[in-house]
Amino acid sequence: MVEPGGAPADARHLTIDTRLSKVPLLTGFSDENIRQLLAIMDGPIRVPQGQILFEEGAAGDALYFILSGGFEVLKRDAGGGALHRLALLTAGQSIGEVSLLDSGPRSGAVRAVEDSEVMAVPIARLRERPDSPLDVDSRLKINMAYELAARLRRTNEVTVETLRRQLSEAENRVEMSKFIFRLLVGLCFYMFALGVTTALSKVVPDTSLISLPILTGFAFGVYRTVKTSPWPPSTYGFTLANWRGNALEGVLLSIPVALLIVLLKWIGVTFLPALQGQPVFDLARSTGLSLGEILLYGGAYCAFTPIQETIARGTQASFQLFLTSKYKTLEAIILSNMLFSATHLHVSIILALAVFPFGLYWGWIFARQGSLVGSSVSHAILGVFGLMVVGIPVF
Known part of the structure; x- marks a missing residue:
């Protein structure tokens, strides 16, 4: 059959x-x-x-x-x-x-x-x-x-x-709600500070010192986020693991960007009428600062750089934890640096725009290392070099 x-x-x-x-x-x-x-x-x-x-x-x-x-x-x-x-x-x-x-x-x-x-x-x-x-x-x-x-x-x-995954998702939602709350409070704080800065600019010629309390307020918000977070501080870059290697890499990665800054300044003084006649290396003389004042301001800038990086990279790490897309690292870098650039608007819009591409670079270093060390070192080097050695006119 x-x-x-x-x-x-x-x-x-x-x-x-x-x-x-x-x-x-x-x-x-x-x-x-x-x-x-x-x-x-x-x-x-x-x-x-x-x-x-x-x-x-x-x-x-x-x-x-x-x-x-x-x-x-x-x-x-x-x-x-x-x-x-x-x-x-x-x-x-x-x-x-x-x-x-x-x-x-x-x-x-x-x-x-x-x-x-x-x-x-x-x-x-x-x-x-x-x-x-x-x-x-x-x-x-x-x-x-x-x-x-x-x-x-x-x-x-x-x-x-x-159940473990659902608990993790619930914790993420709780942390996201805290983060959004602090972010909104910080933005409201900044808007009020911007209004105060606008009023002071009529009587105070240099409002750059107002950056200190503004950035300190944002840094406190990041500190509270890290302090109450269920994740370890290393998630937000607070780690000294391989700090020597990260610091050295921060120095090496700053070299090509420093050369780019010099090239841009040379192009500016060569082809832009407003900059013609200026030296490529200004050493902040155009600001009228003495050598001692340059060293003082440069040291203060370097000392304050980790606080700036704590704000930007802490925000970046939070976004990276909560975003779910395939490109969440890139999205976190862009979002955090858009916010950080906006906090420089009270100084000048040129400075805010100039901060953004550098912030993307430092955000990439942070994502690469998982530490604040490399990005802070690079930030300090390029900030002092660009603002006080080359004298990029961003104010």
Whole structure:
């Protein structure tokens, strides 16, 4: 006799017999038990990819063994909306074995994730067989107990991992709400400070010193974020791990940018009428500062640089924690530096625009090192070099 597909029935059953003998639910079955089971089976049943084998709530009237392919177990949420995958079953596993115990409705739907084949065991036929201590039905129930125990362990592991992930997401949301609150407070503080600066500019010629309380306020906000965060301070760059290497890298990475600053100044004094006649290296003489004052201001700038980097990179690290896109590191660098550049508007719009590209570079160094050391060193070097040695006119 030839079954659909062209293979003799005995040969087909021999192939299926071999495959079924490896199914965990049939562990301990003798060849006779397998033959008894094959005698009441339907199949092989071909199930195309995407086809539902049975729906949730359908009658549990059959047990299935997967010969090839794979199936996903789906559960609809309480509102009857989206389907959620509970498990992925592959060749050698069984589907719907709980029907052996209660014949109740299906607790979930099962859908083929690829072209698959199954063998079906109608529960009614199985129970029509004579009851004996070692019959097929009894062996299936015993093995099913072991299989369900194994699945329960796997389910517990998945549940724990899911709960851990949900807890982490909840912590992220809490931290994000704190961060947004502090960010909004900081922006409001800055807007008021900007108004005060505008009023003072009419009576005070140099308002650059107002940067100190403004940046200190922002630094305090970052400090509170780090202090109350569930993540370690190293997440925000507060670490001395490999500080010598990071500092040296900060110096080396500053060299090409310093050369670029010199080139830009040379282009400016060569081709721009407003800058013609100025030296490439100004040493802050155009500001009227003495050498002692230059050293004093340069030292103060270097001392204050870590605070500036704490603000910018602390904000960058927070964004990087909360953003979820593929390019979250780049987005965090851009967002944090847009905010940081805006905090220089009270000095001059030229300075705010000039800070942005440098901030992107220092943000890249921070993302590369995971430390404030390298970006702070580079910031101090390039800031002093650009403002006081070359004398880039940004004020």
